[in-house]
Amino acid sequence: MDNIDLIVDYIKSGEKEKGNNFLGLEFEHLILQKDGRAVCYFDDGGARDILNFLVDKKGFNPIFEGDNILGAQKEDYAISIEPGGQLELSLAKKDNLPEIEKEILDFYKIVVPEVESYGNSLYALSFQPVSDIYEYKILPKERYHAMFDYFGNHGSMSRYMMKATASVQCSIDYMNEADYSSKYGMATRLSNVLYALFDNAAFRNNRPLDMKAFRAYIWENTDAQRTGVLKKAFRPDFGYTDYAQAIMDVTAIFAYKKGHLERFDGTIGEALKFDSSQKSIEQLLSMMFLDVRTKKIMEIRMIDAIPYPYNLGSIALIKNIFYNENNLYRMWNLFGDMTYKEHVRSREDMYKNGARTKIMGKTIARWGEEILSGLDIAEEDKKYVESIVPIFTGDTLRDRMLSSYHNDRILANAIEISKVKIN
Secondary structure, three states, rough: OOOHHHHHHHHHOOOOOOOOOOEEEEEEEEEEEOOOHHHHHOOOOHHHHHHHHHHHHHHHHEEEEEOOOEEEEOOOOOEOOOOOOOOEEEEEEEEOOHHHHHHHHHHHHHHHHHHHOOEEEOOOEEEEEOOOOOOOOOOHHHHHHHHHHOOOOOOOOHHHHHHOOEEEEEEEEEOOOHHHHHHHHHHOOOOOHHHHOOOOOOOOOEEEOOOHHHHHHHHHHOHHHHEEEHHHHHHHOHHHHHHHHOOOOEEEEEEEEOOEEEEEEHHHHHHHHHHHOOHOOOOOOOEEOOOOEEEOOOOEEEEOOOOOHHHHHHHHHHHHHHHHHHHHHHHHHHOOOOHHHHHHHHHHHHHHHHHHOOOOOOOHHHHHHHHHHHHHOOOOHHHHHHHHHOHHOOOOHHHHHHHHHHHOHHHHHHHHHHEEOOO
16 A cells, blocks of 8 residues: 555545534633733743643643643643643534533633733734744743754744644544545635634734734745645545645654654655554644645634634534535535635735735625625524624724724733633
């Protein structure tokens, strides 16, 4: 079996039965001081202190690398840390938005008071608003230090991706290759729409950002061989083999050798020669950072970190587009004619015009309205989707923050909208 077949078989093994509507969820957050400065892993009230609190006071099980606590788990919760000290909440796969809402709110009730006891706050912002990444230390994890070294020579914004960004990631399942092709192709076509409308980056280095959809720009300038979208995904016959072929010549960065993960300068295809186990394949696929990434699931990665209830609204949107055959068919009627060339052109325009960017003759804001008006939303999900209606008419969180800032020139007040609060 050659390397491409190994990847194809791995992706195929992720197929689920019809009616499986589970969602995998990751919510990343920034811990910030009152003035918006970053709180890193090592700082008082940083991720290290929060993890120790969860273990010592709330019964979570610790995850260590050497002497450093780098994660915590309990029942359906998994807490991990990104390289800049971003706190990530992962939930066990669920298909029910009310259950997801309860779990994330219960978690906030545990974590937010502890974060605030240090004089800090938890934010669902997609980019560090004040501190530059070289002003605070990277997480003490060998894998992240190796990535930081590699990215020093690959991509002008790659280190900012690692240490300063945060997102909402939602993974969905596929039934077979045809279903995979339909979902992957549509998620790819929606890339710029999701980036522009869920834009939640308004500041950099304590100043307003002129660029829109800044997190998209950061990813686009992070090692181009492993980011962005796949050109072949705009073809109607895109499938497992196309994805596998696209990643074979990408630098692996790491490879398992004799059971140990080591730095590796060769390609993913070459790394498979050392170890083709499930663990190795999973690791290698995780080093692809495409807008739509495939493992045994399909990850949709274009949504900025956004606060409650918008985060749940974004998840409800994904669920109702991709797990409703009629809705997915309607989306193909809207976006099926979109080409790779149009995607590239609108991506460049998006950084200047955001929701006013035109795709196939209509602004992204107008497309947002058409998307929502054409969907048959499950009854239990309607209240969540309703929360993002203003966003999907072009009233982005980014623009709201900048409007606040221009009123009083106080950044802390502007980012208040993205602070995680408990009632």
